[in-house]
Amino acid sequence: MKKFWLIKQKFVSFFQYNNLIQLVTACFFIISIFFVVSFQNVYTETYDIEKFSTAKETIRSPITIENSKETERRIREVVQAVEDHFEISEEVTEEQITYINEVFEAVDKIETGNIELEEEKPLTSVSDKVAYLENLVHDELLFEVGTETFRALFQATNEERVLAKELITTALYDAYYHGIKVEEVDQAIRTAKQKLTYSTLDNSFVQALHPLLVFSIQPNSFFSADQTNEAQQQARNSVEPVMIRAGEVIVEEGQLITNEIYEELELTGLLNEERNIYPTVGLLMLVTLIGLFLFFELRHHMKYSDFHFRKLMAVSVLSIFIVLMMKVVSLYTTSVNPLYLVTPVATVSMLLKILVNERMAIVMSLFYSVIGSVIFNANIPGLLNMEAGIFIMFSQLASIFFLSVIKDRGSIIKSGLATSIINMVTICLFLFLSFEKYSWLDYLSLSGYGFLSAIISTVLTIGMLPFFESGLRILSDTKLLALSSPNQPLLRKLLIEAPGTYHHSIMVANLSEASCEAIGANGLLARVAAYYHDLGKTVRPHYFIENQMGMKNPHDYLDPHQSAEIILQHPADSAKLLKKEKIPNEIIEIAMQHHGTTLLKYFYFKAKDRSDKVNEEAFRYEGPKPKSKEAAVVSICDSIEAAARSLANPTQEEIEKVVSSIFEDRLLDGQLNDSTLTFKELEQMKLVICETLKGIYHSRIQYPKESNMKEAK
Numbered sequence: 001m002k003k004f005w006l007i008k009q010k011f012v013s014f015f016q017y018n019n020l021i022q023l024v025t026a027c028f029f030i031i032s033i034f035f036v037v038s039f040q041n042v043y044t045e046t047y048d049i050e051k052f053s054t055a056k057e058t059i060r061s062p063i064t065i066e067n068s069k070e071t072e073r074r075i076r077e078v079v080q081a082v083e084d085h086f087e088i089s090e091e092v093t094e095e096q097i098t099y100i101n102e103v104f105e106a107v108d109k110i111e112t113g114n115i116e117l118e119e120e121k122p123l124t125s126v127s128d129k130v131a132y133l134e135n136l137v138h139d140e141l142l143f144e145v146g147t148e149t150f151r152a153l154f155q156a157t158n159e160e161r162v163l164a165k166e167l168i169t170t171a172l173y174d175a176y177y178h179g180i181k182v183e184e185v186d187q188a189i190r191t192a193k194q195k196l197t198y199s200t201l202d203n204s205f206v207q208a209l210h211p212l213l214v215f216s217i218q219p220n221s222f223f224s225a226d227q228t229n230e231a232q233q234q235a236r237n238s239v240e241p242v243m244i245r246a247g248e249v250i251v252e253e254g255q256l257i258t259n260e261i262y263e264e265l266e267l268t269g270l271l272n273e274e275r276n277i278y279p280t281v282g283l284l285m286l287v288t289l290i291g292l293f294l295f296f297e298l299r300h301h302m303k304y305s306d307f308h309f310r311k312l313m314a315v316s317v318l319s320i321f322i323v324l325m326m327k328v329v330s331l332y333t334t335s336v337n338p339l340y341l342v343t344p345v346a347t348v349s350m351l352l353k354i355l356v357n358e359r360m361a362i363v364m365s366l367f368y369s370v371i372g373s374v375i376f377n378a379n380i381p382g383l384l385n386m387e388a389g390i391f392i393m394f395s396q397l398a399s400i401f402f403l404s405v406i407k408d409r410g411s412i413i414k415s416g417l418a419t420s421i422i423n424m425v426t427i428c429l430f431l432f433l434s435f436e437k438y439s440w441l442d443y444l445s446l447s448g449y450g451f452l453s454a455i456i457s458t459v460l461t462i463g464m465l466p467f468f469e470s471g472l473r474i475l476s477d478t479k480l481l482a483l484s485s486p487n488q489p490l491l492r493k494l495l496i497e498a499p500g501t502y503h504h505s506i507m508v509a510n511l512s513e514a515s516c517e518a519i520g521a522n523g524l525l526a527r528v529a530a531y532y533h534d535l536g537k538t539v540r541p542h543y544f545i546e547n548q549m550g551m552k553n554p555h556d557y558l559d560p561h562q563s564a565e566i567i568l569q570h571p572a573d574s575a576k577l578l579k580k581e582k583i584p585n586e587i588i589e590i591a592m593q594h595h596g597t598t599l600l601k602y603f604y605f606k607a608k609d610r611s612d613k614v615n616e617e618a619f620r621y622e623g624p625k626p627k628s629k630e631a632a633v634v635s636i637c638d639s640i641e642a643a644a645r646s647l648a649n650p651t652q653e654e655i656e657k658v659v660s661s662i663f664e665d666r667l668l669d670g671q672l673n674d675s676t677l678t679f680k681e682l683e684q685m686k687l688v689i690c691e692t693l694k695g696i697y698h699s700r701i702q703y704p705k706e707s708n709m710k711e712a713k
Contacts, residue, residue, distance in 0.1 A: 023298050026312050030319045031291035035283060037323045038374045041330075042279035042381045047270055051262050055251045061244045061268045062381045069263065070242040078235040085227035086179060092220035093176040097169060099141055100216055104165040106136045107153045126154045144215040152208030160201060164209060171195045172216055179221030188217050244268060246380040247335075279381040283374070290367050297363050307356070310472045314355045315364065317468075322348040322368055326375045326392075333376060340376045340388045341427060341449035346419050346457035347464070349396035350403055350412060354461075354476045355468055358400060365396035387430050391423070395453065398422035409462055409478070416458030423450030475584040480528045483583070490535060490581055497538045500546030504641060505531050511637035511692055512630075518688045519681040521629040529590035530634050532583065536573025536591075540566055546645075560607035564600050564619050571595055571621060586630075593631040594638055596671040597623040625674045632675035633685065636666060640689055650697035652690075659690050 044062040049055070110129050130150045134142055153161060171192040180188045192213050196206045244250070244264060251261050265271050298315070301307035326343055333339040345368065352361035373389030402418035403411060424447040431438050431446065469479045486492070495502045509530035516523035541547040543554055543566050555563040574591040597620050604619035626632035643658045644650060663686055666672055672682075 019299075019302050022309055022312055023295055023302070026298065026316050027291045027295045030294065030316055031287040033320050033323055034287045034290065034371050037327045038283055038287075038371060039280070041374050041377050041379050042283045044269065044279065044381050047265070049257055049262070049265065049271065051257055051259065053257050055253055055255050055257060058249060058253045059251050059265065059270060060380075061246055061248045061250055061264075062270070062379075063244075063268055064246045064382075065244050065268060067242040067244055067264065067267060070260075071239065074242065075236050075239050078239055079232045082228070082232045082235050085224050085231055086181060086221040087224040087227060088176070088179040089220045089222060092218055093172075096176075096216045096218055097172055099138065100165070100168055100172065100212070103133075103137060103141070103153070103212065104161060106133055107150075107161065108158075111154070111158070126151055129154045141215060145211045149208050149211050152205055156205055160205060163199065164196075164201060164205070167196055167199055167201070168192075168209065168213060168216065171213070175217060176220050180217065180219050181221045182219045184221075185217060185219055189214055192217060246383050247378060286370070286374070290370065293363075294367065297360070301357070301360060310474050311356050313472055314468055314474055315352065315360065317472075318348045318351055319364070319368075323371060323375070326372050330375050333378075335378070338387075338446070338449070340372070340385070341391060341423075341446060342453050342456070343372075343392070344453050344457035344460055345372070345392045346395050346399035346416070346454060347460040349399045350415060350457065350461045351464060351468065353400050353403055354465060354478060355472075355474045361400045362397065365393060365400065368396065369393035391426055391430075391450075394426045395419060395423050395450075395457075399454075399457065412461050412465075413458055416454050416461075419457065420451045420454030423447075423454050426450065470582075473582075473584055475525070475586045477524060479584065480524045483587070484524075484528045484531065490577070490583075491531060493538055494532075494535055498534075498541040498544070498547050500549065501534050501537045501541065501544060504546050504645070505534055507641045507645075507696070508533070508634065508637050511641060511689055512634050514688050514692050515633045515637060515685045516630060518684045519629065519633075519677075521633065525586060526590075526630045526633050529587045529630060530637070532578060532587055533574060533591045533594045533634055533638065534570065535577050536570035536575070538577070539570070539573045543567070544570075555603075560603040560610070561618065564603040564607075567600055567603070568619075568621055586628075589627065590631045590634050593624055593626045594635045595621040595623075596625040596635055596666075597621055598639075598666075598669060598671060625671055627674050629675060629677055629681075632672055632677050635671065636662065636685070637689065639666075640693070644693050644697065647697075650693070652694055655693045655697065656690055659686055659693070 047059065110132060130147050133150050133154075134147070153164075156164070175188045175192060193206075193210060196209060196213065197203075199206070201209075244267065250264050250268065250270075251257065255261070257265075298307070298312065322345060326340070326345070329339050329343045348368065349361050349365045352364055369389045369392040372392040373384040373386060376385040376388035377383040378385070399415055399419045403415035427446050427450045428443060431443060465476070465478060468474055469476055482488075486495075491502070494505065509527040512526035512530045513523040515521075516526040537544050537547070542551065543563075545553065558566075571592050571594065575588050578588045578591055599616065600619045600621070604614065604616065607614045607619070626635050639662050640659055643662060644655060647654055647658065663682060667682075677685075
């Protein structure tokens with residue numbers, strides 16, 4: 001059993017300290033969850049259905065696809081419905097009208113004598129006039145129209161001829177205007193005869209004109225292949241493709257599977273299991289891309305920031321939480337009731353910003369919005385719910401940006417209220433962009449969803465934050481703010497049992513915070529760590545000079561080795577007390593590292609004065625050396641504050657001299673070798689520390705004593 005426990009401990013230790021394994025495992029775990037949760041949204045259920053059977057359930061189309069057979073059928077129908085197009089010949093119209101005009105003009109000339117006769121004998125009889133007219137008119141006209149018609153024209157009065165000409169030409173124009181097909185000639189003749197019949201002309205005269213009317217009406221509308229083909233092509237183009245839309249009901253439960261329905265099922269791939277491979281491959285590619293981006297992002301954080309195993313666990317747990325939450329909500333989401341607008345997605349983004357950092361929160365919010373667009377696609381493969389994706393993205397980004405300064409729980413509430421406004425604006429944006437018409441009640445109810453989402457997110461963030469802080473022991477700003485309260489039991493213990501050390505810690509905290517902010521480190525962490533860094537001095541408070549107010553120094557009665565042992569023990573005592581109270585590891589590490597492996601010079605040289613055989617290692621702190629920027633800053637500021645307080649006359653020159661000497665001593669002693677501080681950052685720290693100390697130890701007016709004032713009088 002003991003051997004198994006040792007193997008387990010070695011495995012856990014190896015896993016925790018091998019960053020690459022951590023990253024690969026976390027990324028694989030996260031994208032696996034993404035894939036499993038989203039798989040049902042891209043997987044299409046196939047059916048074993050026979051024709052003319054009854055559907056056991058309502059089946060919807062998983063894809064949008066054109067029903068080409070139905071489209072072709074509709075094209076055939078509209079093409080067949082196109083009537084033949086005919087072209088009206090204006091030449092026929094003009095030719096026939098010309099024949100009529102020639103007849104009436106010839107009759108008028110003969111009647112008026114405006115003709116040239118070969119003989120001097122005038123045309124006095126109707127027969128002579130008819131005979132002469134027959135020589136003038138066209139042979140075709142002469143063949144079709146008998147002499148009775150010509151005789152009637154000469155026997156009629158001039159007014160009757162004018163009226164007859166007008167009636168005939170008008171009837172011809174009306175008939176030819178609309179076009180006369182071959183099969184419509186008889187009907188056109190009957191219509192023209194009716195117009196003459198109902199005129200004021202004598203009935204016998206009208207009957208005599210009928211042959212002339214029959215001759216004049218000829219077909220002038222002929223079949224046009226070009227126009228007919230053009231009309232058929234326009235009809236083809238007017239047919240919209242018959243589409244089977246994703247989500248469209250193909251067959252209702254209990255409905256008979258006809259040939260048409262079976263073809264649609266086959267067309268949409270609902271009868272073919274092989275079609276499921278492609279959506280699955282697409283989802284696998286999507287989560288793989290997310291995994292690659294996530295891996296490089298996490299690697300960047302581990303390389304350039306304080307991103308440890310516990311924060312990686314927080315990212316993984318929150319990723320599982322949000323995708324499972326979205327999946328549960330998607331089960332109850334419909335097109336009528338878009339419950340994805342209520343999903344409290346901002347919870348995860350706010351927790352990531354508080355527990356990890358802003359950049360990670362922004363990156364993960366983009367990943368969550370992409371996965372959300374898949375999860376809320378109503379189980380239609382190939383469809384991404386862009387409204388859901390955009391809403392999730394805007395809601396999370398708003399919560400991140402508005403949670404700018406985390407001072408207390410109130411900051412989370414303010415961020416939640418601001419996020420609710422963004423949620424409602426985003427929802428109204430969707431409604432305004434929609435083609436559908438919504439009522440004011442719809443705007444209020446859907447906007448209420450967005451407001452409720454932000455409020456639930458705020459409540460969940462406040463409620464879940466302590467569990468992450470305590471369960472994963474992640475040090476967040478809210479936790480640091482809570483630890484910085486003077487009412488904390490450990491700080492009250494320090495104030496009561498070691499008041500000098502408490503004051504010293506406050507001064508170190510001020511210097512450390514200002515220095516960290518100047519170099520871009522975590523100033524709040526440095527401040528809080530400085531509050532607790534000397535907590536171990538409460539074990540033997542009177543052995544430290546700042547607590548020896550009005551009493552003799554006990555070290556005057558101790559051997560230097562004994563004194564050194566007591567002094568060197570206080571970092572370990574601090575760590576022990578902090579661990580006992582379950583203070584976050586970051587603060588414990590700074591407490592252990594704030595002296596590094598520096599030499600306790602006072603007692604070392606005191607021992608050297610008594611004996612030349614002194615082991616220097618016995619007078620050095622156990623360490624380790626500062627590992628982080630914050631630990632290095634607290635270490636330097638601790639020594640500088642103690643040295644500055646010991647100055648009898650802290651002038652600006654003396655302060656600068658002390659600060660420079662301590663920086664130089666730490667560099668030469670190699671105490672900063674394990675930290676990531678650069679020389680540029682050290683110079684920045686030096687300037688800030690000097691300015692701060694000058695402000696603390698500025699010169700004051702020397703007020704005269706009361707006795708001196710009396711003597712002056």
